[in-house]
Amino acid sequence: xxxxxxxxxxxxxxxxxxxxxxxxxxxxxxxxxxxxxxxxxxxxxxxxxxxxxxxxxxxxxxxxxxxxxxxxxxxxxxxxxxxxxxxxxxxxxxxxxxxxxxxxxxxxxxxxxxxxxxxxxxxxxxxxxxxxxxxxxxxxxxxxxxxxxxxxxxxxxxxxxxxxxxxxxxxxxxxxxxxxxxxxxxxxxxxxxxxxxxxxxxxxxxxxxxxxxxxxxxxxxxxxxxxxxxxxxxxxxxxxxxxxxxxxxxxxxxxxxxxxxxxxxxxxxxxxxxxxxxxxxxxxxxxxxxxxxxxxxxxxxxxxxx
Amino acid sequence: xxxxxxxxxxxxxxxxxxxxxxxxxxxxxxxxxxxxxxxxxxxxxxxxxxxxxxxxxxxxxxxxxxxxxxxxxxxxxxxxxxxxxxxxxxxxxxxxxxxxxxxxxxxxxxxxxxxxxxxxxxxxxxxxxxxxxxxxxxxxxxxxxxxxxxxxxxxxxxxxxxxxxxxxxxxxxxxxxxxxxxxxxxxxxxxxxxxxxxxxxxxxxxxxxxxxxxxxxxxxxxxxxxxxxxxxxxxxxxxxxxxxxxxxxxxxxxxxxxxxxxxxxxxxxxxxxxxxxxxxxxxxxxxxxxxxxxxxxxxxxxxxxx
Numbered sequence: 001x002x003x004x005x006x007x008x009x010x011x012x013x014x015x016x017x018x019x020x021x022x023x024x025x026x027x028x029x030x031x032x033x034x035x036x037x038x039x040x041x042x043x044x045x046x047x048x049x050x051x052x053x054x055x056x057x058x059x060x061x062x063x064x065x066x067x068x069x070x071x072x073x074x075x076x077x078x079x080x081x082x083x084x085x086x087x088x089x090x091x092x093x094x095x096x097x098x099x100x101x102x103x104x105x106x107x108x109x110x111x112x113x114x115x116x117x118x119x120x121x122x123x124x125x126x127x128x129x130x131x132x133x134x135x136x137x138x139x140x141x142x143x144x145x146x147x148x149x150x151x152x153x154x155x156x157x158x159x160x161x162x163x164x165x166x167x168x169x170x171x172x173x174x175x176x177x178x179x180x181x182x183x184x185x186x187x188x189x190x191x192x193x194x195x196x197x198x199x200x201x202x203x204x205x206x207x208x209x210x211x212x213x214x215x216x217x218x219x220x221x222x223x224x225x226x227x228x229x230x231x232x233x234x235x236x237x238x239x240x241x242x243x244x245x246x247x248x249x250x251x252x253x254x255x256x257x258x259x260x261x262x263x264x265x266x267x268x269x270x271x272x273x274x275x276x277x278x279x280x281x282x283x284x285x286x287x288x289x290x291x292x293x294x295x296x297x298x299x300x301x302x303x304x305x306x
Numbered sequence: 307x308x309x310x311x312x313x314x315x316x317x318x319x320x321x322x323x324x325x326x327x328x329x330x331x332x333x334x335x336x337x338x339x340x341x342x343x344x345x346x347x348x349x350x351x352x353x354x355x356x357x358x359x360x361x362x363x364x365x366x367x368x369x370x371x372x373x374x375x376x377x378x379x380x381x382x383x384x385x386x387x388x389x390x391x392x393x394x395x396x397x398x399x400x401x402x403x404x405x406x407x408x409x410x411x412x413x414x415x416x417x418x419x420x421x422x423x424x425x426x427x428x429x430x431x432x433x434x435x436x437x438x439x440x441x442x443x444x445x446x447x448x449x450x451x452x453x454x455x456x457x458x459x460x461x462x463x464x465x466x467x468x469x470x471x472x473x474x475x476x477x478x479x480x481x482x483x484x485x486x487x488x489x490x491x492x493x494x495x496x497x498x499x500x501x502x503x504x505x506x507x508x509x510x511x512x513x514x515x516x517x518x519x520x521x522x523x524x525x526x527x528x529x530x531x532x533x534x535x536x537x538x539x540x541x542x543x544x545x546x547x548x549x550x551x552x553x554x555x556x557x558x559x560x561x562x563x564x565x566x567x568x569x570x571x572x573x574x575x576x577x578x579x580x581x582x583x584x585x586x587x588x589x590x591x592x593x594x595x596x597x598x599x600x601x602x603x604x605x606x607x608x609x610x611x612x
Contacts, residue, residue: 116507116523117526118519119526147484148515164513168483169475172479173475173478176482177471178453178471201422204420205550207514207550208513208515208546209454209471209472209547210471213469214424217423217424217425221423223423244515245516
């Protein structure tokens with residue numbers, strides 16, 4: 001099958017690319033640890049050529065769509081943020097074409113929450129990919145990570161967005177705070193009971209800044225070992241995020257992300273009576289493929305009329 | 307006047323000492339940047355001699371009382387934590403005498419909150435000093451800092467304690483997180499309106515992990531400068547602490563600590579309708595002097611009977 005799209009998810013620390021067929025199936029994939037933090041200003045075109053030049057020469061007419069931090073002010077070129085409500089058509093309208101008809105950066109999305117903006121780059125594409133995969137037009141989604149994104153989609157348009165700095169705070173507290181003294185830097189032993197205790201604790205009064213200190217005192221009095229402490233900390237932070245952001249019991253949520261983290265969210269959500277389906281990183285490819293189909297419909301008046 | 311007490315507050319990063327007269331007045335003070343983080347294991351006795359040996363030789367019968375992290379497991383010697391409720395007499399009973407009748411470390415205090423311990427070292431002494439200063443036997447106190455302590459005292463005994471990692475989280479977020487990109491490392495310009503906005507924002511739904519991200523987005527859209535961002539961040543963290551820990555409007559609180567930080571707490575508390583009195587670092591001297599008087603009463607049966 002001939003590839004129809006070169007899809008790239010280009011973020012803060014890494015890039016992932018895929019050659020996709022017209023039906024969205026993945027023909028080839030490529031990943032590299034090159035992202036915003038490691039690419040020099042002005043070095044993006046050369047990095048793109050180095051990583052994907054061979055594919056592009058082999059398929060000279062292929063369209064390339066790039067989503068993620070590649071479109072930020074410190075990225076290759078600054079793509080605007082689509083104001084919400086924003087659907088796939090709005091993302092298509094907002095594409096920043098670096099090579100007309102051939103190479104474009106997908107815009108991010110933004111909302112205003114009580115006069116404060118919130119933004120995402122890359123996740124908007126995964127949102128539409130996940131909904132496409134599940135055949136949904138409306139949903140509540142969470143995309144866990146360094147900056148976890150909660151997104152509400154209604155009738156195919158993103159209508160709400162809230163970022164939580166959960167993953168970043170976890171990393172800082174685990175590695176740089178006083179809690180690091182009781183936490184093993186490389187031990188990721190999964191102790192579900194300790195995680196659950198952290199999630200439950202976060203629902204109690206006291207506040208996150210208070211609950212965090214118990215990770216230290218439980219170690220001080222030797223009531224919990226290091227692996228349990230790391231899982232309690234993870235539960236405290238994810239639990240605090242869910243306390244603030246998760247919908248009511250009986251609702252359903254789509255979790256988009258890598259399996260290990262997505263399963264923690266699914267578990268914590270289940271504890272609140274919220275059902276969660278997981279969609280993996282393929283959501284990026286599905287979203288970029290859906291965006292490419294919009295472009296093709298527009299370029300082909302015959303199909304548009306059909 | 308002859309000094310009656312060598313009072314030392316010896317913490318994580320620094321020590322402060324004072325020669326006190328029998329009536330508690332300060333005859334001399336001394337400070338040095340030597341604490342838990344910079345003193346080698348086994349080096350405490352030598353450090354004490356270097357900093358205070360001259361005073362002790364000049365007043366050979368003086369009693370020395372040391373409060374703070376000097377009594378932790380990584381300190382000079384581990385003084386136990388007094389279980390709460392704990393009053394001045396309990397602290398006196400729990401003194402760890404390194405030289406009988408001459409040199410002792412003050413114990414910390416601990417509580418159990420829903421099966422999780424909470425602890426302090428040094429603050430228990432400041433609490434009793436502040437109450438002595440104000441002539442109070444019952445109060446709610448906050449001791450802001452790296453690890454902020456909320457303490458409730460009833461009838462001269464500490465009955466409740468909750469630690470909030472507010473100062474440590476502020477430092478981590480300001481210097482090490484993505485927010486550091488928008489925050490000036492050395493600019494402490496005070497922008498009260500930005501601080502107030504942060505405090506108010508922390509009372510709204512959304513959760514701390516979410517609100518933090520607005521420090522970044524407000525800079526991204528150039529709606530706020532760096533000094534404002536630092537004050538908003540301070541307001542968000544102090545506001546989150548008060549949301550969880552502050553008493554209801556109409557209450558009164560004693561804030562114990564340095565003027566700059568204590569005034570931020572006083573301002574944020576006033577915004578919630580809570581009146582706050584400030585007591586400075588002299589609370590340590592007043593607390594150690596009160597403890598020394600208890601010892602003297604015990605040692606002097608004539609006075610005890612009086």
